[in-house]
Amino acid sequence: MTARQAQETEHSQSLARRKAVEKAVYAAGAVVWRIVDGKLRILLIHRTKYRDVTLPKGKVDPGEMLAETAVREVHEETGIRVSLGVPVGVSRYHLPSTKQKVVHYWAAEATEDAIRASTFVPNREIAAIEWASMKKARARLSYPVDLEILDFFEHLVDDGVLYTFPIIALRHAKALSRAEWDGADAARPLSERGRQQARSIVGPLRAFGARKIVTSDATRCVETVKPLARSLERKTVQTELLSQDAWEDGTADLRSIVGKRVRSGKPAVLCSHGPVLPGMLAEISLATGTIQGSYLSSAADLEPAAFSVVHLSATNPGSGIIAIETHIPKV
Structure with missing residues (x-):
């Protein structure tokens, strides 16, 4: 390959990467957790429109940074206000529009005070929320990309760095x-x-x-x-x-x-x-x-x-x- 060909290849790859970024839809969410009677529970959401079970997340609003989006979306979907802990991974998948969706996740503890303050009621977007064991969460989640995020989170639990x-x-x-x-x-x-x-x-x-x-x-x-x-x-x-x-x-x-x-x-x-x-x-x-x-x-x-x-x-x-x-x- 000549120097000119290498330069042209690098340029085309750069353009491809730029187009991929432009096409991407960015979102953020969290693996929300709590301890109940000494046992770990994970928060799942049952979405009304899609009839699926997933982790709380949502798209970035204009001007928002990802961490801000994660906290806002958790509150909007579940009524629970959280603070973010350790990042637990990024999921990537393609939407029907062919755009790639990129979702950043963090671990986030739901305190008892935050749960009591929640005003969640089933609505047009979220039919229900559920606290599940790790095993049940794996069985209930609808998408493999969510299971990958849960895998990363479980490594933190196994390593004893939940708090x-x-x-x-x-x-x-x-x-x-x-x-x-x-x-x-x-x-x-x-x-x-x-x-x-x-x-x-x-x-x-x-x-x-x-x-x-x-x-x-x-x-x-x-x-x-x-x-x-x-x-x-x-x-x-x-x-x-x-x-x-x-x-x-x-x-x-x-x-x-x-x-x-x-x-x-x-x-x-x-x-x-x-x-x-x-x-x-x-x-x-x-x-x-x-x-x-x-x-x-x-x-x-x-x-x-x-x-x-x-x-x-x-x-x-x-x-x-x-x-x-x-x-x-x-x-």
Whole structure:
């Protein structure tokens, strides 16, 4: 094959991949679970129109990020509000229109409070919801792609990592450039696009149960988490120990901040700067006894307002990182 032929082949393959993405329909859902009398139960939905049994899921609305879609769809279809746990796979299949449907799934615990608060009644879309054992769920589910997702989920159960919590490493949203700002760098605010990004990530961050917010005291970081704090009705913890200035002059203390969050076992957002994020991810791996690798560098290489969710075992956080996923805002 000549260089020209190779170039043409690569170009045609690139076009094919682009067309496949354009044709794809994206959706998100969850394997919703609970423990009843010491036994695991999985939530199934019986759909009215299709007369099938499947896992709760639905298509992404315009402007939504996938995690946000998963939480919204679970609530709309079952009346249960959940926070997302570990990702449990992606299913792909073709619709009658020939478009490919791509569905991202997470594990999600249904707490007793959330179940009691559910106002579900049978409707035109969902005829019934059912809590089933793993064995019965396998027998009831209508589609092989759902069984593959259940297989992945069952591996988590077998590995003893059903209960998890996230530490979310967030890079601040887009700030004014240094050329546009003549004050101190730490006081540089968000741009208009950055403010839009900060608002757009509130739903996705809440989807993972974010409650505690710790941020660099730089203005661009504080402004990034402000919409989230307002939505949660919570105060932020602002510290120079996560700041870029402290990182550059050697006075940052990522270890104490990360260690405290790992020990707490509760969902948290840590907002900082691009140069600081690799150190933050490294400290999470050290605090959990995880072997470091290139995946950490990838998780730390974030665009403005992007974030990586590090999932840890709630019962044994020192057993290592279970999964890492990265989310990029659409704004």
